[in-house]
Amino acid sequence: MLVRILVLLYLVGAPALAQTLCQPNASNGYRVRISIKTALGNQAYEWNENEMFLFQATMAFAMRRYYKTETYNVDNIIVCNQTRRVSFWFVVISPENPTMLIPKADVEKAVSALTTRLPCRPMSNSMSRHRINNAFLLTDRTLEFLGIHPTLAEPVNPDTPPWLIVFGVVIGAVFAGIIALLVSSLLQKRRKEKGMMEDGQDEEDRQMKGVENGINLDGIYNRGFTDDDRFTKL
Amino acid sequence: MPEEGMENSKGGEERPKWNNKAEYLLTCIGFAVGLGNVWRFPYLCQIYGGGAFLIPYLIALVFQGLPLLYLELAIGQRLRMGSIGVWNSISPYLGGVGVASMVVSLCVSLFYNTIVAWVLWYLFNSFQEPLPWSQCPLNHNNTGYVEECVESTPVNYFWYRKTLNITPNMETSGSLQWWMVVSLATAWSIVYICFIRGSRPSAVYVTATFPYLVLTIFLVRALTLPGSSEGLIYLFTPDVRPLSNPQVWLDAATQIFFSLSVAFGGLISFSSYNSQKNNCERDAVLVGVINSATSIYASIPIFAILGFKAHTNYVTCLNGNILALTNEFDISDMNITVENYEQWFDSLNGTHPSRVSDLNLKTCDLQTFLDQSASGTGLAFIVFTEAVISMPGSQVWAVLFFIMLFSLGLSSMFGNLEGVLTPLHDLKLVPKWMPNELFTGKTLICLVLFLVSLIFTLGSGNYWLEIFNSYVGSVPLLIIAFFEIIAVAYIYGIGRFSDDLEFMTGHRPNIFWKVCWLVISPLMLFVVLVAYVAVQAQTHPTYPAWNPDYVNFPDTEVLPYPDWVFAICVLLSSVPVIFIPLVAIYRLICCMSGRHSEDRLHNDPNPYANEGYVVES
Numbered sequence: 001m002l003v004r005i006l007v008l009l010y011l012v013g014a015p016a017l018a019q020t021l022c023q024p025n026a027s028n029g030y031r032v033r034i035s036i037k038t039a040l041g042n043q044a045y046e047w048n049e050n051e052m053f054l055f056q057a058t059m060a061f062a063m064r065r066y067y068k069t070e071t072y073n074v075d076n077i078i079v080c081n082q083t084r085r086v087s088f089w090f091v092v093i094s095p096e097n098p099t100m101l102i103p104k105a106d107v108e109k110a111v112s113a114l115t116t117r118l119p120c121r122p123m124s125n126s127m128s129r130h131r132i133n134n135a136f137l138l139t140d141r142t143l144e145f146l147g148i149h150p151t152l153a154e155p156v157n158p159d160t161p162p163w164l165i166v167f168g169v170v171i172g173a174v175f176a177g178i179i180a181l182l183v184s185s186l187l188q189k190r191r192k193e194k195g196m197m198e199d200g201q202d203e204e205d206r207q208m209k210g211v212e213n214g215i216n217l218d219g220i221y222n223r224g225f226t227d228d229d230r231f232t233k234l
Numbered sequence: 235m236p237e238e239g240m241e242n243s244k245g246g247e248e249r250p251k252w253n254n255k256a257e258y259l260l261t262c263i264g265f266a267v268g269l270g271n272v273w274r275f276p277y278l279c280q281i282y283g284g285g286a287f288l289i290p291y292l293i294a295l296v297f298q299g300l301p302l303l304y305l306e307l308a309i310g311q312r313l314r315m316g317s318i319g320v321w322n323s324i325s326p327y328l329g330g331v332g333v334a335s336m337v338v339s340l341c342v343s344l345f346y347n348t349i350v351a352w353v354l355w356y357l358f359n360s361f362q363e364p365l366p367w368s369q370c371p372l373n374h375n376n377t378g379y380v381e382e383c384v385e386s387t388p389v390n391y392f393w394y395r396k397t398l399n400i401t402p403n404m405e406t407s408g409s410l411q412w413w414m415v416v417s418l419a420t421a422w423s424i425v426y427i428c429f430i431r432g433s434r435p436s437a438v439y440v441t442a443t444f445p446y447l448v449l450t451i452f453l454v455r456a457l458t459l460p461g462s463s464e465g466l467i468y469l470f471t472p473d474v475r476p477l478s479n480p481q482v483w484l485d486a487a488t489q490i491f492f493s494l495s496v497a498f499g500g501l502i503s504f505s506s507y508n509s510q511k512n513n514c515e516r517d518a519v520l521v522g523v524i525n526s527a528t529s530i531y532a533s534i535p536i537f538a539i540l541g542f543k544a545h546t547n548y549v550t551c552l553n554g555n556i557l558a559l560t561n562e563f564d565i566s567d568m569n570i571t572v573e574n575y576e577q578w579f580d581s582l583n584g585t586h587p588s589r590v591s592d593l594n595l596k597t598c599d600l601q602t603f604l605d606q607s608a609s610g611t612g613l614a615f616i617v618f619t620e621a622v623i624s625m626p627g628s629q630v631w632a633v634l635f636f637i638m639l640f641s642l643g644l645s646s647m648f649g650n651l652e653g654v655l656t657p658l659h660d661l662k663l664v665p666k667w668m669p670n671e672l673f674t675g676k677t678l679i680c681l682v683l684f685l686v687s688l689i690f691t692l693g694s695g696n697y698w699l700e701i702f703n704s705y706v707g708s709v710p711l712l713i714i715a716f717f718e719i720i721a722v723a724y725i726y727g728i729g730r731f732s733d734d735l736e737f738m739t740g741h742r743p744n745i746f747w748k749v750c751w752l753v754i755s756p757l758m759l760f761v762v763l764v765a766y767v768a769v770q771a772q773t774h775p776t777y778p779a780w781n782p783d784y785v786n787f788p789d790t791e792v793l794p795y796p797d798w799v800f801a802i803c804v805l806l807s808s809v810p811v812i813f814i815p816l817v818a819i820y821r822l823i824c825c826m827s828g829r830h831s832e833d834r835l836h837n838d839p840n841p842y843a844n845e846g847y848v849v850e851s
Contacts, residue, residue: 039570083269083564163358167416170358174423181430 018132022091028101029091030108031146036086039142041064049087051136058109058135062128063092063102066110071097096138104147111146140234246483252507257438259517262307264442264645264778265652266495266525269614272642275298276469276533277609278489282482285471288530290477290486295526296759299490302715303501304518305722310502311514312734316656317499320506324726326825330705330817332657334710337810339653341706342498343683343698346366348424348612348644348690351418352512353636353751355397356615358417360632367392368623386788389620394780401693403793404779408693415691422684424648424820430676441645448638449532452631456538459625461548464657465541468604469533484769487762492707494525497715500649503656513739515747536613540601544603545619551598555579558593564711611696613641655679697777709770710810712763716756717814723751775800 022029032055037044045051063072077094082088092102112129133143139211268736271790279287313320317331340670359366370383370391378384381390401408456462474484495501505514551573556570559582570578583590608617614635622632645824690699722731728748736742778790795803 084566084569085560085564087564119456162362163355166358166361167420170354171420171423174420174427177427178423178430181427 003104021093021099022078024081024176025087026089026091026101028104028107029089030104030111030148031087033085033087033144033146035142036136036138036139039138040152052088054135055079059090059092061144062110066106067211083217094145108145110147159181217232239320239813245271249490250507250604251335251509255512256286258291258504258508259520261438261645261648262501262517263524264438264520265504265649266493266521266647267442267445268495268527268640269639269642270493270527271529272532272536272639273492273611273613275489275529277607277613278485279469279533280537280607281476284468284486285470285472285478286477287482287486288476291526292482292492293523294483294487294490295649295759297754298487298762299496299526299757300492300519300522301747301755302491302496302719303494303522303717304747305516305751306496306501307505307518307521308731308735309722310505311508311510311512312738314506314510316660317501317502317653318508318657320502320658322719324721327818328717328721328725328814329821330742331714331721332499333501333662333817334714334810335497335812336654336657337813338706338710338714339498339500339650340683341702341806341810343654345648345690345702345706346643346686346689346701347421347683348418348695350640350647351414351421351638352397352611352615352690354420355417356619357636358399360636363629365619365623365628365632366396367619368539368628370436378556382782388614390788391624393611393615398696400692400696400780402783403779404694404697404708404790404799405796406694410688410691411693411695415688415694418683419690420688421617422687425644425651428644428648428678429651429680438645438648441641441648444484445638446528448634449535451634452535452539455625455631456535456542459538459542461545462538463541464545464600464604465537465539466534468541469537469664474524477599480765481769484762484765486767487758488708488712489527491715491762493529494522494651496648497711497718498649499653499657499716504649506656506792510738514736515739515743536618536822537842538620540607540617541604541622541822543617544600544606546582546621546624548598548600548602551596551603555598558595559590562589562593585695633642651679660810666669677841698780700777701799701803702806705806706810709763709767709807710764712759713811716759719744719751719756719759725754728752775803 020145023032036047056074059077060072060074063076064070066178072092072095076093077090078093079090081086092107093101094102110128111132127142136143168197179219279285279809301727309320309324313323315323318329321332322329335365367389370379372378372387373380382395388395397414399408399411437553445655470626505517508514552572552575556572556575559565559578560567560570563582563586565578579590579595595709606617617631619634622628622635625631652653658679689695692698722728729749731751732742734750775797776792779793781791784791
C-alpha cells in the first residue's frame, strides 16, 4: 500500500517537479519560435502534440550527438508555456539526475551549427541545426531559438571571379577581331600594290589623284585630290 | 566605302558613302538615342507631373529640336564636309564653331565611354548566381556582414565600393582601380574595332535596333509584375500644376537639345556622306520624332519596373511590422496579413498602445516608395539593379538590361568619335610621316583617349565624371548651337540656304522652318542659355559625396567644390567656346596681313561659285 502511494506520488510529483524546472525566462531554458505558415504557405502542417514530440526527440538527438557519452531521451526535454504563435520554452534535464538542468551554454553548443559553407558539409556539430531544421521543413529564420544566433550564410566565393571569365571571353574575341582586320587590310594592301606595279598605265591617273589615295580601304576621307591639280591640268 | 564620283559638284573629292539609306538613318538614330533617353527622360516625366510634362517637351521638340536637326543635316549634306570644313565654308571667321564642336565631342567621348565601361562591368558581373549586388559580403573575421553594406544597402555597397571604390571627397584621388581599367580597356577596344575599317555601318544595324527589342521584352515582362500598374499610373497621371514653374520648361528644352545630340558635329559628318539629292527634311523629322518616341516608349517599362520595386519594398516594410507585432503579442503565425494589417494595428494600438509604440514600427507608405526617384547612374546601377533582384530569373533580366545600355552607349559613341575624327582629318593634323595603313591615325586617337579617360578610373573618378557631364556637356553645346543657327540664318543667309534646300530636296522650306530658323529657335536657345546659366550661378556648386564616416550615412554628404576644382569646371565650360572668338581673331589677323594662300586648302571656295563648274569644260 505504502509502495503504491509512493509510486503514485512519484508519478504525480515527477512531472510536477519537471514543470517547475521549466518556466518562462528560466535561466537555463531557451525560447523557441516557430513560423510554419510563413515557411510553407499552403502546405503548412498543423502544430500539435505529435509535432511537439518530434521536437523533443530531435532535441534529445542533438544532445546525444554533443554529449556522446550520455543517452538522452524524450523525457529529458521539458516543454512549457506553449502559445498560439507557436512559441514555447524548453529546458533540458540530465538523464542521470532529473533535478539537474543542463546549462544554457551546453544546450547552445549542442544546437547551434558552426559556420558552414552551403550546402552543409558534414562537420560533427554543425549538422545539428541543419538536421533540426530539416526535420520540420523549416529554416533558421522560421525555427528560431531565441538567443542562439543563426549562422551567417557565407556567400559562395568561387576561386575565379565569374566576371573575369566573361571579360576574358569578350576581350579575347575583340583582340582576335582586331588582329584579323589588321592582317586582312595588310594583305589587301599588298595585293593592291602588286596590281599597281603590274599596271603601269594607271600610275599617271593615280598621281593625278595623289598617292595617298592609293589605299582607300580604311574609309579615311582623303583630301589628296584638290582643286589645284584640276586647274593646272586644264 | 569611298566613291570615286566625278559628278560631285564640290570638285570631285572622294568621300565615303553610305551603303544604303537605312544605314544612314540607323546611324543618326543610334547617335541621337542614347542613355539619356532611357534614364533621364522618365525621371523628368516623374518629377514634373507625369503626362503633363509631354506638353513642354513636345513644344521644345517642334520649335527647337527639329529646326536645329534639319539645319545640321542640311548643311552637312550640302557642303559635304565635317564640322570644321562646313563652318569654314560658310565664313572663315566662324571656323571656330567647328573647332569648338570637335573639342566638345572629344571631352564627351572621354566620359561617355567610361559610363559604357561601367555598364560592361555590371554586364560581366551579371553572369553569377546569386547576383553580387543582392547580398552583403562577410567581414574579415566572419562575425558579421561588412558594416558599410549593412548601414546602406547591398546594391549601394556594390556600386560605391565594389565598382567605383569611391573616395570620401574629391581631394583624395585614390588609386587606379584595376578592374575599372580593365573594363575601360574593353570598352575602348570594342569601340575601336567597330571604327577601324569603317565597319561601323554593319555594327549599327545591331546597336541601333537591339535596344528596342530589349525594351519591348521588358515591357511585356514588367506588365506582368505585381505593382507595375501603380508605377504606370504614377507616371502618366497628368498633373498640370508643375507647368507653371519655369524650371519645367527649361528642363524640357535642355532635355530635347541634349537628347538629339546636335552641336556635336557628328550629325554634320554623317549627313556629309549622303548624296546631295537626299531629302534631308524628311530625315530630320524622322530622326527627331523617333528620338522622342523612344524616350516615351522607354519610360513605360522603366516605370512599370519601378512600380514593382516600390510595391516590393512596401510589402517588405509591412512584413517587417507584421513580424514584430506577431512576435510581441504571440498571435498565431500569418494571422496578420498585408490586407488586414490596418485593422490589427488599430485594435492592438487601442488595447496596448505603450507596447506597440515600443516596437518602433516603420511607417510604410506606398506613395513614399514611389516617390523615390533617381536618374542617370543612380537609376541604372542602384534602383534598377535592386528591382532586378526581386524579379524571378534575375540574371537574364540583368544581362538583357545591361546589354541594352551597352548598345545604346556604343551607338552614341560612334557619333561622338565621328565628331572628333572627321574634323581632325579636315584639319590635316595627322602628320605626313604617319603611314596610312594599319589605321595608325585612328589607333593613336583611340589610345590617347583611353589613356586620358583613365582619370575616371581613379577613386574620385565618379566625381570628375559628374563635373565633365555638367560643365562640358551643357553650356558649351548651347553656345555652339546658338552660333550655328545665327551663322546659317543670318551670315550664310536664309535665301541662299533655301536655294540649297530646294536643290537638295526639290522644294523650298515652308514658312514654318524659316520662322523657326530666323526667330523662334535662336530666341529659345538664347533664353534657355541665359536661364540655365542663371540657375546654375545661383546655387553654389556642391557635390554629393559618399562618405562612410559621415554622421548621417547612408545619406550622401553634400560638399562644396574646392577652388581648384571649380577653376577646372570654368575651364571646361569656356575652353571649347573660346575657340569661336579665337579663330575669328586669328583669321582677322591673317586677312589683314594679307596671307591667305595657306587658307585656301582649309577654306574651300564658296560652294555656290562651284555650281557653274561642269566636268566637260
